[in-house]
Amino acid sequence: MVSEAAIEAAGRLIREGGLVAMPTETVYGLGANALDAEAVARVFAAKARPSFDPLIVHVADMESAWALADLDAVPAASRPLVRVLADVFWPGPLTMVLPKRGVIPGVVTSGLKTVGLRVPAHPVALALIEAADRPIAAPSANVFGGISPTRAEHVTVPCDAVLDGGPCSTGMESTVVGFDPGASESGVVVLRLGGTSTEAIEQVVGGAVAVAKPGEKIASPGMLERHYAPRTPLRIVERSNYQAIDIKGQKIGRLSLRGEAIDGALEFTAHEVLDPQGDLTAAAARLFEAMHRLDDTGLDLIVAELVADVGLGRAINDRLRRAAVQGK
Ligand code: TXA
Ligand code: MG
16 A cells, blocks of 8 residues: 555655645545644645635544643533543544644634544554654645545645555545534534434434534534535436436436436436445445546536435435535
């Protein structure tokens, strides 16, 4: 996969203020030294990311996370949940938004008093953090608003090095949670649906969580209506309603969970089946890859079918709905 020498060199690049695209289990990230405001500013520039959208900081273990977050400033009722969630889900696709300590420059958090922290579950990401000996701020390594990269080939933003760690196993960004004892039974608010299901979180915290909607004041700043979008227009369709699409002379690509038969004799130029068995976790892992492939096929339109709103299906539907919002 990635040689030790390549990781050492990339770690040096990070320390010197460079940008390194790194694999994580969720998506590829565009990493910079989280303690270096100038390097972080270059991340925003490389992605054309608006400065109001804060970055997630990646660390190698819990102790490193607590050095960057002020747990005493977490509401007392939520404090035990922070530790339990870290215990159960780190390393893995869960980001916790916590009060930040002063070492994190304001540019990382877009001026917010909180920082999003996570321990990624990819050996190359962990090795890079160790080699850099710095926390790494990393958004997904795509141009802002586009489809997230789940393979090294998908990384098109300018950077100083790309570490190719193969395809991402989760394939969906981390679930972002915040804490607000008044907001839900458990005091946990899901700010972005992602690779850790809300059901799994509810089971661990022993109560219902709230899920913020895009555009809501409580939602994370990056929860824009249009996001994760291919260049090709994408429309959500119901399998029973394919006849309603006017496709004369158009090249259409279909995105479905199991590739079920549809009414009528529609011809598709391309068809991406996410998982023939209908497994939503496997489907989530393939979603962005399938969207990248359809987007590279020169289609006039992509039609996509929503999946069941359970488990990682909720994150899949969230990404599809936002990819379908027209215009910028
Ligand atoms: O899986 C992931 O989370 C990937 C990999 C690279 O770790 N990263 C990722 O980063 O998806 P990005 O920048 O594409 O999305 C970060 C999300 C945005 O919606 C942002 O608004 C939210 O996390 N976020 C970060 N810090 C926050 C904070 N302090 N408060 C609220 N939301 C925050
Ligand atoms: Mg992103």
